Structure formats: C-alpha cells, structure tokens
Amino acid sequence: MRYLTAGESHGPQLTTIIEGVPAGLELLAEDIDKELARRQKGYGRGRRMQIEKDRVQILSGVRHGKTTGAPVALVVENKDWTHWKNYMGAEPVTEEQEKNMKRTISRPRPGHADLNGAIKYGHRDMRNVLERSSARETTVRVAVGAVAKKILSEFGMEVAGHVRMIGGIESDYEGGLSIKQIQEQTEASQVRCLDKGAEERMMKAIDDAKENGDSIGGIVEVIVEGTPVGLGSHVHYDRKLDSRIAGAIVSINAFKGVEFGIGFKAAEIPGSKVHDEIIWSETEGYSRRTNNLGGFEGGMTTGMPIVVKGVMKPIPTLYKPLQSVDIETKEPFAASIERSDSCAVPAASVVAESVVSWEVACAFLEKFGNDRIEEIKENYERYQEYAKRF
Numbered sequence: 001m002r003y004l005t006a007g008e009s010h011g012p013q014l015t016t017i018i019e020g021v022p023a024g025l026e027l028l029a030e031d032i033d034k035e036l037a038r039r040q041k042g043y044g045r046g047r048r049m050q051i052e053k054d055r056v057q058i059l060s061g062v063r064h065g066k067t068t069g070a071p072v073a074l075v076v077e078n079k080d081w082t083h084w085k086n087y088m089g090a091e092p093v094t095e096e097q098e099k100n101m102k103r104t105i106s107r108p109r110p111g112h113a114d115l116n117g118a119i120k121y122g123h124r125d126m127r128n129v130l131e132r133s134s135a136r137e138t139t140v141r142v143a144v145g146a147v148a149k150k151i152l153s154e155f156g157m158e159v160a161g162h163v164r165m166i167g168g169i170e171s172d173y174e175g176g177l178s179i180k181q182i183q184e185q186t187e188a189s190q191v192r193c194l195d196k197g198a199e200e201r202m203m204k205a206i207d208d209a210k211e212n213g214d215s216i217g218g219i220v221e222v223i224v225e226g227t228p229v230g231l232g233s234h235v236h237y238d239r240k241l242d243s244r245i246a247g248a249i250v251s252i253n254a255f256k257g258v259e260f261g262i263g264f265k266a267a268e269i270p271g272s273k274v275h276d277e278i279i280w281s282e283t284e285g286y287s288r289r290t291n292n293l294g295g296f297e298g299g300m301t302t303g304m305p306i307v308v309k310g311v312m313k314p315i316p317t318l319y320k321p322l323q324s325v326d327i328e329t330k331e332p333f334a335a336s337i338e339r340s341d342s343c344a345v346p347a348a349s350v351v352a353e354s355v356v357s358w359e360v361a362c363a364f365l366e367k368f369g370n371d372r373i374e375e376i377k378e379n380y381e382r383y384q385e386y387a388k389r390f
C-alpha cells in the first residue's frame with residue numbers, strides 16, 4: 001500500500017489517497033472518526049482543538065461499507081478555514097494586499113520549520129512553510145492509520161499506545177496488561193498514561209510550562225500484539241520492518257528518537273541479559289522467554305509483541321519566545337507567537353499508533369498478498385500452520 005497527503009493547516013481541508021487497500025475490508029466512516037476523536041483529546045492542547053471537530057468523508061474506494069480494491073480517498077474539513085479564507089485562498093492577491101496581510105510571518109521560530117523552509121523554497125512570508133509543516137497534517141495520517149488498524153484486526157493484531165513520560169515525569173508501567181486494558185485505561189486518562197499518580201504530576205508540569213510561556217515534550221510507547229513471525233526481511237536495508245517503523249516514528253512532527261524493547265539500555269548490559277531465549281511447545285510452536293528486543297531480530301518480527309518508543313521534543317512555539325532574527329530587517333527579535341499547544345505528547349501517542357499500524361499492515365500485505373481479504377486469510381492461515389510445525 002502507499003498513500004499521499006495534501007492540505008494546509010488553515011486551508012479548506014486535508015486530503016489523502018490510499019492505494020492498495022485489499023477488496024472486501026469492512027470500512028465505515030465511524031471506524032475512522034473514532035480515531036480522529038482520540039487524536040483531538042489530551043491535556044495540553046491549545047484552542048484550535050476546540051474549533052475543530054474532525055470527521056472523515058470517504059470519497060472513493062468504499063461501496064456499501066466494504067472496500068472495492070480501488071484507491072480510497074479521504075478528506076477531513078478544517079473548521080478554522082472560515083477564519084482564514086482571506087489569507088489562505090488559492091486566488092491571486094496584489095503585492096499591496098500581500099504586504100498588508102496581518103498574518104505574514106517574517107520572524108522564524110527556533111525549532112520549527114520556518115527558516116529552513118523559507119530559504120529552501122524562497123518564501124518571504126514564512127506562513128507558506130508553517131501551513132504545511134504544521135502537525136495538522138497528522139489528522140489524515142491518523143485516518144490512514146485507522147484503515148491500517150482495520151486490516152490488522154482482521155488478522156487478530158491489536159495496537160495500543162500510551163505515554164511513558166512528559167516533561168521528565170515517568171509513567172511506571174511494568175507490563176502485564178492486555179491490549180484491551182491498555183486501551184481502556186489510556187482512554188480514561190487525560191494524558192493517555194497508565195499511571196494514575198504520574199498523570200496528576202504530568203498535568204501539573206503542563207500547567208506550569210503553560211504558565212511560564214514554555215512547552216514540554218515526552219516519550220510515547222506503542223505495542224502491537226498478534227504479529228506473525230517474519231514480517232519485514234533481513235535481505236535488504238529498505239525491507240527491514242524495524243527500520244521502516246523507526247523512520248515512520250521520526251516522520252511525526254517533533255519526534256527525534258526511537259527505541260525498540262530495552263532500546264538504549266542495551267549499550268549498558270551484556271548479551272546474556274539482552275538476547276531473548278528461544279523456547280518451543282507442541283501447542284504454540286516457537287516463542288521467546290523474554291522480549292528485550294521489542295519483537296524484532298534481523299529486521300523481521302519474532303512473533304513477540306512489537307514494543308517501540310518515540311521521543312517528542314518540546315513544542316517550538318513559545319508564548320515567551322526565544323530570540324530570532326527578522327528576515328526583513330535582520331534585527332534580533334523575539335520569534336513570532338502563533339496560537340499553540342503547550343504539550344501534544346498525549347495526542348502524538350495516537351499518531352504514533354497510526355504510523356506503526358500502517359508500517360505493520362504494509363509488511364503484512366507484502367507477505368500475504370493484497371488483492372482481497374478472503375484470499376489473504378487463506379494464505380495467512382496456511383503460513384501460521386507451517387510456522388508452528390517448522
């Protein structure tokens with residue numbers, strides 16, 4: 001499968017076209033809307049989330065509740081567009097009108113895409129960069145992820161994400177909960193974490209950052225259960241599924257690093273305490289005693305849960321802005337203040353679930369075929385029997 005997205009943060013809508021979705025998959029707008037609503041929640045968001053009510057329109061590739069195998073086109077409207085029509089329309093404006101637009105940006109924000117994008121594409125109004133670099137785009141990436149999740153659940157795979165850290169405050173989680181329990185508990189938490197005590201401290205840290213005109217980042221974790229052995233491949237760099245997932249996580253706005261399983265801790269302890277011993281039973285076939293490597297060896301799934309973490313830097317837009325340079329006057333200035341979130345880690349955990357789901361679903365279809373669900377099921381069941389007897 002593949003997809004593209006289009007759309008500006010304050011333009012009329014966000015659009016995506018997904019190609020290669022197998023025929024015969026049940027897909028309803030409500031499956032996607034449910035995920036869009038999850039992304040909109042989470043403590044620390046700015047006022048924009050009160051304006052938007054993200055709902056998908058399915059424009060093609062689905063008939064009578066089932067995919068046909070044709071490209072799936074999805075759109076999500078920006079409600080904020082009504083306030084931006086005059087600034088964001090496609091119609092030409094005169095130089096004079098352009099100069100007078102109050103929303104022209106000449107003061108780049110440290111940490112955002114403003115300056116690099118302006119120099120690269122030759123924009124004196126950095127709004128042309130901001131609009132597309134905005135994480136508003138993650139709305140349709142979550143819509144795409146919802147389709148991927150539907151594919152995964154047809155084959156017994158479930159995905160859950162939760163917040164492990166916000167502003168240095170850790171959420172204690174020793175493991176042991178089912179995916180369903182993780183889903184239920186994170187849904188009930190304002191910061192999408194599994195540790196009630198940490199939740200309050202995280203909210204306080206977000207309040208403090210906001211009060212100080214500052215922002216904070218954090219760490220999210222995504223778990224995928226039910227993957228078969230052998231998704232991805234060791235034979236070529238761009239077929240390694242762990243590398244594709246790592247790329248997908250870092251492609252989320254503001255994400256700077258990735259860990260699988262015990263991750264960077266592997267640098268501190270010997271191999272005897274890192275590698276996961278192999279066991280076998282008549283009923284289960286091969287399995288592992290532990291899952292330190294987070295479900296991957298050789299770029300392929302081991303059949304143990306995929307466990308991946310991503311780190312999000314603090315939001316770049318600060319109400320107490322850092323120093324920057326006005327690109328017109330070259331004078332030092334405090335950077336532009338745009339309306340902004342103070343912390344978007346909880347929302348980003350939903351985005352992380354989506355991009356991981358997408359990569360796993362792609363690898364799954366590459367292995368088992370991608371024309372129609374029933375055929376893929378037959379291939380999958382045959383493979384599972386084979387792997388157990390191997």
Ligand SMILES: Cc1cc2nc3c(=O)[nH]c(=O)nc-3n(C[C@H](O)[C@H](O)[C@H](O)COP(=O)(O)O)c2cc1C
Pocket residue numbers: 046111112113133134135138252253254255315316317339340341342344347348351
């Ligand atoms: C869900 C989400 C919401 C975000 N909200 C904001 C925001 O309100 N203000 C802001 O400056 N950056 C926000 N960001 C981060 C920027 O989009 C990001 O830092 C920017 O695109 C530059 O890319 P980079 O940080 O990956 O280098 C958000 C990111 C995510 C994932």
Ligand SMILES: C=C(O[C@@H]1CC(C(=O)O)=C[C@@H](OP(=O)(O)O)[C@H]1O)C(=O)O
Pocket residue numbers: 009046047048049052133134135136139253338339340341
């Ligand atoms: C719109 C969303 O997030 C936006 C991401 C974002 C950024 O710079 O990344 C900046 C803010 O945009 P605005 O200035 O319009 O409030 C966020 O609200 C969203 O998540 O749907």
